[in-house]
Amino acid sequence: MKKHNFSAGPSILPQSVLEKASEAVLNFNDLDLSILEISHRSKDFVEVMENARDLALKHLGLQNKGYQALFLQGGASMQFLMTAYNLLEQKAAYLNTGVWSDKAIKEAKLIGDVVEVATSKSDNFNFIPKNYAVPSDVDYFHCTSNNTIYGTQMHKFxxxxVPIVCDMSSDIFSRELDFSRFSLIYAGAQKNMGPAGTTLVVVKEDILGKVSRAIPSMLNYQVQIDKESMFNTPPVFSVYVSFLTLQWLEQEGGISSIEKVNNQKADMLYKEIDRNPLFKGYVANVEDRSKMNATFNLVNDQLKETFDSHAKAAGVSGINGHRSVGGYRASLYNALPLESVKVLVEVMQEVERGA
Incomplete structure (x- = not known):
C-alpha cells in the first residue's frame, strides 16, 4: 500500500532522491565505492559539498551578495548556542513563539543579556505575537519562522x-521571501531538505568578527567558512542527500514553483478543517496558520479510534500531534504530493459521513 507520509521530521523525501541516494550507497559516481566509505577530502565529495553550498545560495537568491552557506553538525539546537557565541556581544532580542525559540533564548542567556520582545507562551503558543518593537541597541533580533509543534508561521517579519537571525528549520525553501533581509539563517535538514544529521547555515559575512570573546573553533562561523565546511569530517551522507534534494527542487522549478503547490496543499486541508464539523484548528488566528504544519483536533474525542483506523486503512502516516498539543498534525513539506493531502481530506469526509 502507498504510504502518505505527513511526519513532522525526519520527514518525507522525494522518491527520486531516495532512489539516487540508495544507488550511491552501493556505488557512488561509478567509483565502485559507497558514498558511505569514501574520503570527505576526495575530489568526488568535495564537489558535492561545493555544489550543495552554491545551490543553497542560488535557491535563496543570495549568490554574490556577501553570504556563505555552510553544512554543519549538531542540528538547529547547536545553532541556538552558536548564534549567540558569534554575534552576542552585549544584548540580543528574541521573539518567543514556541518550544524551539524558548530553547534558543535559554542558550543565548548563557552568553549575554536577552530581551524577549514578545511571547505567546501563556496561550501555549497558539498565535504569533504582533505589534512588538525591536530595540535599536541590540546586537541582533532572533525569530523562528515556522513552529512545527503548534502549526504557526510568521508571514511578516x-x-x-538590526541584523535578523532566523531559525527556518521547518519552512526553508518552501516559500519566496526576500532572504537578503536576514543576516543569518539556519535550518536542520530533516524537514524540507534532507535526512537528519546536517544543518544548513547561511551567514552574511559582514556580521562576523564583532564580538570580543574567544570562540571555540568548532563553534566559530569564520573558521567553518575558512575551512569550507570541512573543519572536521562532515556528515557526508546527509550533505549528499541534501544536495540531491536541492537538485530536485531546481528541477521542480525552484522555490517559486514549489510555493504554489504548497499553497494548494495548505488551502485544501484548511478548507476541510474549517468546513467539517468534526474538526477544529488549533491555531487561534487564521492569519498565523502554517503552510507547513497544519494542526487540528477532533471536536469529539470519542471519534479518535474511528478516525485513526480510517487514516491507517488509507495509508496515512505520521499525523499524530505533538504530545504538548495533542490532536493531529499534518506536515505539508515540499516533497509531500498533493495527492496525499487529497487522501487525508477524503478520510476526514468519510468519517463525517459515518458519524
Whole structure:
C-alpha cells in the first residue's frame, strides 16, 4: 500500500532522491565505492559539498551578495548556542513563539543579556505575537519562522536595521521571501531538505568578527567558512542527500514553483478543517496558520479510534500531534504530493459521513 507520509521530521523525501541516494550507497559516481566509505577530502565529495553550498545560495537568491552557506553538525539546537557565541556581544532580542525559540533564548542567556520582545507562551503558543518593537541597541533580533509543534508561521517579519537571525528549520525553501533581509539563517535538514544529521547555515559575512570573546573553533562561523565546511569530517551522507534534494527542487522549478503547490496543499486541508464539523484548528488566528504544519483536533474525542483506523486503512502516516498539543498534525513539506493531502481530506469526509 502507498504510504502518505505527513511526519513532522525526519520527514518525507522525494522518491527520486531516495532512489539516487540508495544507488550511491552501493556505488557512488561509478567509483565502485559507497558514498558511505569514501574520503570527505576526495575530489568526488568535495564537489558535492561545493555544489550543495552554491545551490543553497542560488535557491535563496543570495549568490554574490556577501553570504556563505555552510553544512554543519549538531542540528538547529547547536545553532541556538552558536548564534549567540558569534554575534552576542552585549544584548540580543528574541521573539518567543514556541518550544524551539524558548530553547534558543535559554542558550543565548548563557552568553549575554536577552530581551524577549514578545511571547505567546501563556496561550501555549497558539498565535504569533504582533505589534512588538525591536530595540535599536541590540546586537541582533532572533525569530523562528515556522513552529512545527503548534502549526504557526510568521508571514511578516519586522522592519528593523538590526541584523535578523532566523531559525527556518521547518519552512526553508518552501516559500519566496526576500532572504537578503536576514543576516543569518539556519535550518536542520530533516524537514524540507534532507535526512537528519546536517544543518544548513547561511551567514552574511559582514556580521562576523564583532564580538570580543574567544570562540571555540568548532563553534566559530569564520573558521567553518575558512575551512569550507570541512573543519572536521562532515556528515557526508546527509550533505549528499541534501544536495540531491536541492537538485530536485531546481528541477521542480525552484522555490517559486514549489510555493504554489504548497499553497494548494495548505488551502485544501484548511478548507476541510474549517468546513467539517468534526474538526477544529488549533491555531487561534487564521492569519498565523502554517503552510507547513497544519494542526487540528477532533471536536469529539470519542471519534479518535474511528478516525485513526480510517487514516491507517488509507495509508496515512505520521499525523499524530505533538504530545504538548495533542490532536493531529499534518506536515505539508515540499516533497509531500498533493495527492496525499487529497487522501487525508477524503478520510476526514468519510468519517463525517459515518458519524
Amino acid at each position: 519586522p522592519n528593523t536595521d
